[in-house]
Amino acid sequence: MEQYVIKGGNPLVGEVEIGGAKNAALAILSAAVMTDETVTIENVPNVRDTNVLLNAIEEIGARVERLDAHTVRINGSFIRDFNVDNEFIRKIRASYYLIGALLGKYKRAEVALPGGCNIGGRPIDLHMKGFRALGADVDIKYGLVRAYAEKLTGTHIYLDKVSVGATINIMMAASMAEGKTIIENAAKEPHVVDVANFLNSMGANIRGAGTDVIRIVGVEKLHATEYSIIPDQIEAGTFMLAAAATKGDVTVKNVIPKHLEAISAKLLEIGCEVEEFDDAVRVVASKPLRHTQVTTLPYPGFPTDMQPQMTVVLGVAQGTSTVTESIFENRFKYVDELTRMGASIKVESNIAIISGVDQYTGARVNAPDLRAGAALVIAGLGAEGITVVDDIYYIERGYEAFDQKLSLLGALIEKVSDEKEIQKFTLKVS
Numbered sequence: 001m002e003q004y005v006i007k008g009g010n011p012l013v014g015e016v017e018i019g020g021a022k023n024a025a026l027a028i029l030s031a032a033v034m035t036d037e038t039v040t041i042e043n044v045p046n047v048r049d050t051n052v053l054l055n056a057i058e059e060i061g062a063r064v065e066r067l068d069a070h071t072v073r074i075n076g077s078f079i080r081d082f083n084v085d086n087e088f089i090r091k092i093r094a095s096y097y098l099i100g101a102l103l104g105k106y107k108r109a110e111v112a113l114p115g116g117c118n119i120g121g122r123p124i125d126l127h128m129k130g131f132r133a134l135g136a137d138v139d140i141k142y143g144l145v146r147a148y149a150e151k152l153t154g155t156h157i158y159l160d161k162v163s164v165g166a167t168i169n170i171m172m173a174a175s176m177a178e179g180k181t182i183i184e185n186a187a188k189e190p191h192v193v194d195v196a197n198f199l200n201s202m203g204a205n206i207r208g209a210g211t212d213v214i215r216i217v218g219v220e221k222l223h224a225t226e227y228s229i230i231p232d233q234i235e236a237g238t239f240m241l242a243a244a245a246t247k248g249d250v251t252v253k254n255v256i257p258k259h260l261e262a263i264s265a266k267l268l269e270i271g272c273e274v275e276e277f278d279d280a281v282r283v284v285a286s287k288p289l290r291h292t293q294v295t296t297l298p299y300p301g302f303p304t305d306m307q308p309q310m311t312v313v314l315g316v317a318q319g320t321s322t323v324t325e326s327i328f329e330n331r332f333k334y335v336d337e338l339t340r341m342g343a344s345i346k347v348e349s350n351i352a353i354i355s356g357v358d359q360y361t362g363a364r365v366n367a368p369d370l371r372a373g374a375a376l377v378i379a380g381l382g383a384e385g386i387t388v389v390d391d392i393y394y395i396e397r398g399y400e401a402f403d404q405k406l407s408l409l410g411a412l413i414e415k416v417s418d419e420k421e422i423q424k425f426t427l428k429v430s
């Protein structure tokens with residue numbers, strides 16, 4: 001098991017390049033098997049989740065060629081197996097996209113029940129409701145979600161809850177249904193729009209992505225395309241908040257500033273300077289941070305995937321802040337770990353009440369999930385002394401070269417794999 005070991009206290013300064021969006025990539029790589037022609041996808045983040053998904057796509061017969069670290073060519077015409085299940089795919093959430101993709105193209109799919117970060121109950125009832133409305137028989141048996149259809153027929157679907165996964169999954173299947181589908185109360189996240197743009201570039205007919213009503217006219221066939229994935233809103237936000245927590249000055253490059261508005265607005269409120277350029281955002285934290293209130297909401301609200309990082313920043317802001325988690329009921333598990341670093345946070349139901357402290361102190365902590373893991377790294381970067389973050393496996397699900405990008409900004413951080421290496425690092429930096 002690998003760890004990050006961090007000597008905190010250095011302000012992060014400089015420029016960082018953001019990669020392609022993990023949560024867009026996972027859907028787009030799945031959708032790429034919906035044509036028999038060859039699809040080339042650029043700006044694919046080279047992270048654990050995308051690699052697990054690509055291996056699963058290969059296992060069912062698709063040809064997958066990695067042209068370079070971030071470019072993948074996929075040909076789905078060789079798929080003969082519709083059963084997607086291995087120990088790795090069971091652990092990722094986005095395996096559910098292969099249900100929509102295979103059901104749309106082949107009218108059948110058997111995919112391991114999705115895993116993903118343990119941040120609360122994560123049902124897929126809305127996905128199943130959508131597939132059933134399109135005419136599929138869907139059940140869960142033997143650990144698999146199984147969906148079959150003679151044919152899919154366009155329909156009108158109202159999502160009881162705003163769900164990114166269900167919106168994208170239904171959109172994929174409906175792209176190859178007969179007739180018109182309307183999804184109401186659809187998710188509006190940037191990656192929903194990116195997946196719609198990708199499918200349209202393959203010949204799908206999707207309108208309205210980015211609003212809460214998406215209209216899809218099914219087509220018989222999809223075709224080859226070349227597509228570049230949008231920048232990762234959450235990776236970008238993580239570096240913006242790392243700048244704030246370390247009192248740094250970081251320019252986050254290759255981003256779409258509009259996607260970061262909810263994060264920029266909170267940074268301005270707590271006293272940071274935020275400068276927007278065409279495809280970059282600069283965050284300068286030269287004054288003491290002030291308290292604020294944050295509530296996670298579907299886009300364009302404050303993203304739940306930025307909640308732990310924001311809590312870490314508010315933990316060293318003056319006064320009392322609150323963070324309300326309205327999407328997932330169990331996303332404060334990291335607070336106990338942060339308390340070991342000196343944070344003063346009380347969680348009541350879905351609200352964290354945060355009394356700001358002057359500075360965190362280094363400690364040995366566990367990453368309980370992907371974003372909480374990144375948040376603990378941020379805490380370590382701002383802390384006095386040495387922090388060791390265990391279980392960085394989770395962080396590597398969604399951040400490419402996290403330690404290297406932070407090092408380039410002046411952080412003292414190393415990836416290590418045993419106690420000796422931790423001691424060596426500690427001696428080196430003290």
Ligand SMILES: CC(=O)N[C@H]1[C@@H](OP(=O)(O)OP(=O)(O)OC[C@H]2O[C@@H](n3ccc(=O)[nH]c3=O)[C@H](O)[C@@H]2O)O[C@H](CO)[C@@H](O)[C@@H]1O
Pocket residue numbers: 023024026093094121122123124125126127128161162163164165166187304305327328
């Ligand atoms: C791989 C991926 O892209 N993961 C993202 C996706 O997860 P995911 O697709 O799982 O999240 P959803 O948007 O679907 O979940 C939103 C809410 O709806 C509920 N729900 C969802 C589906 C369903 O069938 N029934 C149901 O009740 C969930 O429990 C949750 O409370 O969007 C989340 C919300 O932005 C992000 O935190 C995750 O990073």
Ligand SMILES: C=C(OP(=O)(O)O)C(=O)O
Pocket residue numbers: 023092093094115116117118119305370371398
């Ligand atoms: C929760 C996340 O991922 P997943 O849905 O794949 O668990 C995330 O990206 O923050």
